[in-house]
Amino acid sequence: MTAIRILVGSVYGGALMTARAIKKELEPAGHTVTVLENPALDDITGNNDALLVCTSTTGQGEVPPNLLPFYLALREQLPQQPGRPFGVIVLGDSSYGDTFCGAGELLEEALYETAARKVGDTLRIDALETTEPELEALPWTRDWITTL
Numbered sequence: 001m002t003a004i005r006i007l008v009g010s011v012y013g014g015a016l017m018t019a020r021a022i023k024k025e026l027e028p029a030g031h032t033v034t035v036l037e038n039p040a041l042d043d044i045t046g047n048n049d050a051l052l053v054c055t056s057t058t059g060q061g062e063v064p065p066n067l068l069p070f071y072l073a074l075r076e077q078l079p080q081q082p083g084r085p086f087g088v089i090v091l092g093d094s095s096y097g098d099t100f101c102g103a104g105e106l107l108e109e110a111l112y113e114t115a116a117r118k119v120g121d122t123l124r125i126d127a128l129e130t131t132e133p134e135l136e137a138l139p140w141t142r143d144w145i146t147t148l
């Protein structure tokens with residue numbers, strides 16, 4: 001089956017709870033899922049696992065503090081990941097307008113610069129529409145994993 005590394009960016013725990021729900025859903029199906037609460041660049045450079053970004057958005061479309069060091073290192077070092085599959089689940093609040101789900105866009109752009117290959121559309125979960133993001137993330141993830 002598939003090995004997946006979930007890169008978590010969370011402030012209040014919603015993205016982390018969503019990542020853990022995904023792990024709980026996928027492992028019984030035979031997938032290997034590693035949830036990285038404080039990811040470092042080394043977590044992705046020594047393997048070829050599929051990457052799933054599961055992050056909230058803070059402030060004005062910014063990357064959460066626990067994911068920021070990874071993001072900055074990725075942008076500075078650009079470790080090439082040619083063809084490596086990745087997906088993005090991002091939590092945000094649409095009342096922020098143009099910066100809605102901005103952290104997901106930043107991570108997606110950075111991964112593209114490493115030559116990674118995006119699989120599927122980004123799942124944008126709006127806090128104004130749902131209080132349980134995992135309910136939207138689980139069906140999306142089941143579909144996403146079939147396209148890897």
